[in-house]
């Protein structure tokens with residue numbers, strides 16, 4: 001009997017414990033998801049795909065917010081509420097809006113991003129896009145053009161999507177890039193070693209690429225990868241191309257200017273004058289600007305208008321000269337490679353041995369002069 005009694009008590013205790021646990025666990029998600037509840041309120045209307053927001057000038061925007069996409073966005077995952085960015089929309093009818101068209105509305109609301117992301121907001125201030133906007137071009141990129149307002153994802157690893165964000169407004173350049181050695185590798189082979197738009201232009205602080213500074217700096221930009229032995233050996237591309245460029249008549253001036261007068265314009269060739277900018281082709285492509293003699297001559301003629309067929313031959317191109325390609329230059333190089341060190345070496349040996357001989361002779365002289373005499377020994381013994 002007693003045992004049964006205790007058994008009952010335990011059953012009651014366990015039962016009420018379970019009930020409490022059940023109640024608490026049923027409340028937990030509600031507490032954690034409090035913001036989601038609020039979002040659900042907005043979404044009772046805004047999940048309607050036909051909801052349209054109309055602006056005074058007649059332009060429209062879809063008022064449909066896809067709730068799944070929102071909850072998967074970086075902000076949805078932070079359980080951010082709609083009112084975090086729309087503090088004045090808790091009630092319906094919503095207060096009247098001041099924007100007269102949909103772009104103006106976007107530009108106004110875009111400023112909500114600045115508060116939580118001040119670093120990016122600062123950088124954008126100095127960009128070509130902000131400059132174009134200040135000059136009255138409302139189509140220049142702002143945060144939500146590249147990131148969207150409600151389906152924001154991290155772009156860090158998404159190198160292909162980055163080019164797609166630029167494509168919205170720079171479609172022609174995107175298409176050129178897509179056919180280039182770099183773009184093809186990115187889009188067709190998912191290769192992330194190649195540059196995408198922002199590696200050359202920057203992200204939030206995209207600068208004017210037509211300045212003298214940008215031009216002078218561009219060889220180091222290409223060189224950041226093309227002079228990287230470990231990276232380039234993966235593709236069997238010689239890093240000579242960078243070193244030989246820096247050492248030749250075009251590159252020496254460009255690199256000197258970059259260090260000493262970075263604002264001075266240069267008419268010397270930089271990498272992209274010969275290889276193209278967005279449509280850089282692989283050497284194997286017959287249309288590669290620097291591949292056939294004809295293409296090459298045309299390239300040189302852009303700046304050397306009097307150049308004739310033989311002109312490019314005056315240049316050892318981009319490689320350390322080899323016996324197959326430039327036997328004469330290679331032989332001369334080899335000649336210098338052997339004769340100069342040999343001459344210097346011979347001179348060094350001569351000078352050293354001469355100096356050595358002199359030192360020895362002098363030592364012998366002094367040694368003879370200070371040879372101890374028998375008298376010296378005697379004096380020591382006497383003392």
Ligand code: HEC
Nearest residue numbers: 041042045052053054063082083086089090092094095097
């Ligand atoms: C009862 C339905 C309803 C609810 C609830 C609702 N909205 Fe709206 N909302 C609309 C409609 C309809 C429009 C279209 C323009 C209009 O009629 O004001 C709109 C427009 C908007 C706009 C565009 C700007 C504007 O004012 O026109 C924003 C932003 C917005 N809603 C945010 C929200 C947020 C945030 C919530 C939740 C806190 C919310 N809405 C709740 C119906 C609703």
Ligand code: HEC
Nearest residue numbers: 039042046061062063065080081082085106109110144149
């Ligand atoms: C991170 C800030 C942010 C959050 C969070 C946010 N919005 Fe927006 N919303 C914006 C911005 C910026 C715009 C204007 C940009 C645009 O037009 O795409 C906008 C525009 C809108 C519009 C007008 C239609 C349109 O796309 O221009 C509606 C409706 C709207 N938001 C509803 C919502 C609802 C509902 C939620 C919550 C589920 C929400 N927003 C959460 C920033 C936000």
Ligand code: HEC
Nearest residue numbers: 074078084112113116143144147148149152153154155156
């Ligand atoms: C109330 C603060 C807040 C506002 C407003 C806000 N964000 Fe965020 N944002 C966050 C938080 C928190 C994260 C997640 C943590 C992080 O990565 O910084 C985030 C993450 C991001 C990321 C991903 C960062 C990454 O690491 O890749 C982007 C992009 C972004 N926000 C863009 C925007 C844009 C565009 C707007 C305006 C429409 C905006 N944010 C408005 C708080 C905010």
Ligand code: HEC
Nearest residue numbers: 113114117120121124141142143146155156157162203204
């Ligand atoms: C021209 C397109 C573009 C514009 C405009 C833009 N972003 Fe970005 N943003 C990007 C890209 C691309 C990345 C990814 C960068 C990377 O992977 O290095 C990024 C990265 C971010 C990140 C992650 C952290 C970081 O700095 O890498 C945040 C946060 C962010 N942006 C917020 C903003 C805000 C806020 C604005 C407006 C003030 C803005 N962005 C304007 C394209 C843009």
Ligand code: HEC
Nearest residue numbers: 128132137139140141145165166168169197201206208209
């Ligand atoms: C919403 C549209 C839009 C998006 C998205 C956009 N841009 Fe722009 N961009 C512009 C406009 C508008 C200008 C100024 C007009 C012009 O010179 O083409 C501009 C100018 C530029 C310039 C300077 C052009 C010049 O001739 O001085 C560069 C470089 C540039 N953008 C790079 C980018 C990159 C890289 C991205 C992606 C990360 C990007 N843009 C995304 C609209 C956009």
Ligand code: HEC
Nearest residue numbers: 163166167170173174177195196197200209210218272277
């Ligand atoms: C390998 C480096 C590199 C990559 C990758 C690159 N650009 Fe450029 N871009 C340049 C250079 C260098 C210039 C300046 C060319 C000149 O002055 O003739 C330039 C110029 C521009 C301009 C100015 C307009 C023009 O025709 O001169 C825009 C806009 C632009 N790039 C956008 C983009 C976009 C969008 C992408 C990605 C699809 C991209 N760039 C990828 C190096 C690059």
Ligand code: HEC
Nearest residue numbers: 219222226237238241242245269270271274283290317318
């Ligand atoms: C005066 C024109 C010119 C300039 C400037 C120039 N190149 Fe070249 N580049 C060429 C020519 C021509 C070839 C092909 C040579 C050959 O096949 O004999 C070439 C070949 C290359 C190759 C392919 C090498 C291989 O064998 O696979 C790369 C990579 C390259 N250049 C990168 C660069 C870089 C980076 C710069 C700037 C630092 C640059 N080039 C500057 C004309 C130029």
Ligand code: HEC
Nearest residue numbers: 181185193194195221222225235237271275280282283284
């Ligand atoms: C972020 C690194 C990076 C930058 C910056 C870069 N490249 Fe490349 N480049 C590569 C890689 C990686 C390859 C090889 C791609 C492949 O073969 O799939 C390549 C291939 C090439 C080729 C083809 C070589 C061949 O043998 O066919 C040329 C030419 C070239 N790049 C020129 C340039 C020029 C000019 C610039 C500057 C305007 C530049 N690259 C900037 C990484 C880069």
Ligand code: HEC
Nearest residue numbers: 249267268269270273274296299300302303311312314315
């Ligand atoms: C973007 C313009 C540009 C391009 C393209 C260009 N060069 Fe030059 N190059 C110059 C300038 C400027 C000088 C300096 C001329 C001077 O000193 O008066 C120069 C100097 C030279 C010199 C030194 C001898 C001389 O005439 O002063 C040679 C050789 C040369 N270039 C060969 C070539 C070859 C070969 C090509 C084609 C593969 C080429 N260049 C393409 C601008 C260019």
